[in-house]
Amino acid sequence: xxIPARRPVLSCxxxxxxxACFEEAPPKRNVPDIDVSGLxxxxxxxxxxxxxxxxxxxxxxxxxxxxxxxxxxxxxxxESGCAGDHPNRAEAAKxxxxxxxxxxxxxxxxxxxxxxxxxxxxFPLGRGAAHAEALVARxxxxxxxxxxxxxxxxxxxxxxxxxxxxxxxGTGAYRMIVITDGQASDGENPAPVVEGxxxxxxxxxxxxxxxxxxxxxxxxxxxxxxxYTDANSPDALRAGLDATRGEAADFDPAALDFEELSQ
Numbered sequence: 001x002x003i004p005a006r007r008p009v010l011s012c013x014x015x016x017x018x019x020a021c022f023e024e025a026p027p028k029r030n031v032p033d034i035d036v037s038g039l040x041x042x043x044x045x046x047x048x049x050x051x052x053x054x055x056x057x058x059x060x061x062x063x064x065x066x067x068x069x070x071x072x073x074x075x076x077x078x079e080s081g082c083a084g085d086h087p088n089r090a091e092a093a094k095x096x097x098x099x100x101x102x103x104x105x106x107x108x109x110x111x112x113x114x115x116x117x118x119x120x121x122x123f124p125l126g127r128g129a130a131h132a133e134a135l136v137a138r139x140x141x142x143x144x145x146x147x148x149x150x151x152x153x154x155x156x157x158x159x160x161x162x163x164x165x166x167x168x169x170g171t172g173a174y175r176m177i178v179i180t181d182g183q184a185s186d187g188e189n190p191a192p193v194v195e196g197x198x199x200x201x202x203x204x205x206x207x208x209x210x211x212x213x214x215x216x217x218x219x220x221x222x223x224x225x226x227x228y229t230d231a232n233s234p235d236a237l238r239a240g241l242d243a244t245r246g247e248a249a250d251f252d253p254a255a256l257d258f259e260e261l262s263q
Contacts, residue, residue, distance in 0.1 A: 044202040045165040059167040066108045066125050066164050066172060067244070068157040069097065070150075071142070072180035072212075073115030078144035082213035084234045089212055090144040092234040093179055098136060100241040108164065111135060112156045116145035121156050125164050150184040150219070154193040154207075161205050170204065177244050178209040178220060179237070189219050198225040210240040 077090040086092035101109055109132075110125040122138050123131070154176065161174045184190060197205045208227040209220040221228045229240035 042200050045162050049162050049166050062168045062171045064108050064172045067175050068110045068161050070153045070157050070178040071113045073142045073144045074146045074148045076182050082232045089181055094139050096234050096238040110160050112153045114146045114149050114153050116143040119149050119152050124160055147185040148182050149188045150190040151188040154190045174205045176207050181212040184219050194225050208244040
């Protein structure tokens with residue numbers, strides 16, 4: 001498993017807590033202000049993202065964890081290699097994904113797929129019983145028959161995560177989780193999405209990829225920019241999904257002890 005260094009995320013609550021440790025303002029230094037634009041850092045979400053959101057309202061849970069799934073249901077997913085007791089990789093992937101979604105009911109989950117129905121945004125990010133029921137039904141209905149348009153699918157997922165960041169004010173967690181068993185189709189190399197996310201240190205999207213039954217190199221096997229896991233069995237695929245939550249899942253802003261932090 002390729003594990004690049006995570007970019008630290010410091011919430012507003014944590015900032016306030018740490019600020020309480022200092023009773024006096026730091027002395028002023030006679031140095032010019034730093035222009036972050038010169039460092040290649042742009043605002044995220046982008047300044048124009050709010051205008052693209054219909055009636056942008058504050059999300060009910062600004063610390064929500066958001067998982068945008070990109071599910072490969074290309075023709076090769078109909079093959080049996082690495083499928084274990086399942087008839088093919090498509091059914092194995094669906095079973096692992098459904099099990100993982102059920103184990104994380106508090107997360108927002110959305111779905112982009114490419115399958116016999118084409119490349120589409122199946123569900124935007126959401127949670128709750130009705131959303132989960134519809135999402136499960138859609139995943140179960142997917143049929144493996146497509147090429148592998150990773151770039152197009154990942155752009156759809158990126159747009160949904162960016163929209164959610166507007167609603168949450170940029171706090172929380174934002175993961176794009178790609179499950180695929182093959183190389184991108186011609187003209188669909190996902191490098192532009194990966195490079196665009198990584199180029200801006202303010203961008204909080206994490207790109208996770210689980211390569212299911214892939215031998216050798218892959219366009220998303222980039223240790224500096226992508227959290228990549230090889231999976232050669234259904235159990236390994238489920239373990240790869242579990243690993244996407246990582247350290248970010250351990251942070252609970254409600255559990256912050258301000259009194260202890262200020263000592």
